[in-house]
Amino acid sequence: MEKLLDHQVALITGASSGIGSGVAQALANAGAAVVLNYHSHGEAAEALADKIGKAGGRAIAVQADVADPAQVEKMFDACRKHFESVDIVIANSGVQKDNAFTDMTLDDWKAVLATNLTGQFLTTQAAVKEFRRRGPRPVSKALGKIICMSSVHELIPWGGHVNYAASKGGIQMFMKSLAQEVAPERIRVNSIAPGAIRTPINKDAWDTEAALEKLLKLIPYGRMGETEDIGKAAVWLASDESDYVVGTTLFVDGGMTLYPGFADNG
Numbered sequence: 404m405e406k407l408l409d410h411q412v413a414l415i416t417g418a419s420s421g422i423g424s425g426v427a428q429a430l431a432n433a434g435a436a437v438v439l440n441y442h443s444h445g446e447a448a449e450a451l452a453d454k455i456g457k458a459g460g461r462a463i464a465v466q467a468d469v470a471d472p473a474q475v476e477k478m479f480d481a482c483r484k485h486f487e488s489v490d491i492v493i494a495n496s497g498v499q500k501d502n503a504f505t506d507m508t509l510d511d512w513k514a515v516l517a518t519n520l521t522g523q524f525l526t527t528q529a530a531v532k533e534f535r536r537r538g539p540r541p542v543s544k545a546l547g548k549i550i551c552m553s554s555v556h557e558l559i560p561w562g563g564h565v566n567y568a569a570s571k572g573g574i575q576m577f578m579k580s581l582a583q584e585v586a587p588e589r590i591r592v593n594s595i596a597p598g599a600i601r602t603p604i605n606k607d608a609w610d611t612e613a614a615l616e617k618l619l620k621l622i623p624y625g626r627m628g629e630t631e632d633i634g635k636a637a638v639w640l641a642s643d644e645s646d647y648v649v650g651t652t653l654f655v656d657g658g659m660t661l662y663p664g665f666a667d668n669g
């Protein structure tokens with residue numbers, strides 16, 4: 404049976420855990436060959452590549468720091484070498500280094516901006532160049548598709564996390580400006596803004612009953628998100644099913660951005 408992403412190649416940065424891993428699995432289930440980028444957890448990325456391979460899919464794992472232009476280039480070389488090119492690029496790598504504002508070090512500020520914002524700049528710049536180099540392919544109506552992983556914190560201010568919120572606020576305008584610039588070439592750029600998804604990055608917010616109860620007050624739909632929720636959104640946004648969707652942020656957050664504190668008149 405034909406699958407939505409058959410004959411397409413997807414690169415997912417930060418694919419060794421959390422949302423990146425869930426998105427990679429979903430894209431592979433939808434028929435895409437996947438290039439799994441990781442920074443430091445090679446075993447996890449290799450294990451996922453193995454699992455996808457055993458299920459009949461195609462996957463390779465590639466180490467690279469997305470904040471380093473030479474390593475980003477290496478990542479795209481791997482796409483060309485193993486799968487000829489790439490059709491879908493998910494700029495997903497992201498880190499949190501949280502602290503009260505006056506305790507936040509310059510290193511923590513720089514590290515978060517380097518991965519979350521500069522990493523997306525370098526990854527998507529290399530993607531646009533690669534889409535142009537190889538030209539149109541019959542596998543999709545678009546020349547290429549880019550999905551920037553944002554967050555509800557591109558909209559919701561987040562005290563104690565100014566570096567992270569600034570990086571995601573930056574992604575909002577970065578994505579829209581890039582989408583506007585390259586849409587005439589039929590390159591579709593969009594974002595996904597996840598809410599609280601059960602992953603290692605926010606373990607403190609869900610791994611005790613008290614923490615989970617507090618968190619659920621922020622989610623009108625009454626449950627945490629799972630990585631599959633983001634995976635399904637990514638498959639749709641990467642496929643021709645969303646061919647007319649350009650420059651949009653898709654919030655997948657159980658209603659977290661609906662100001663739940665105002666549900667009973669504030």
Ligand code: BGC
Nearest residue numbers: 554555556598599604605608
């Ligand atoms: C953060 C998580 C947080 C969620 C909702 C995400 O972008 O990485 O730590 O739970 O936003 O606040």
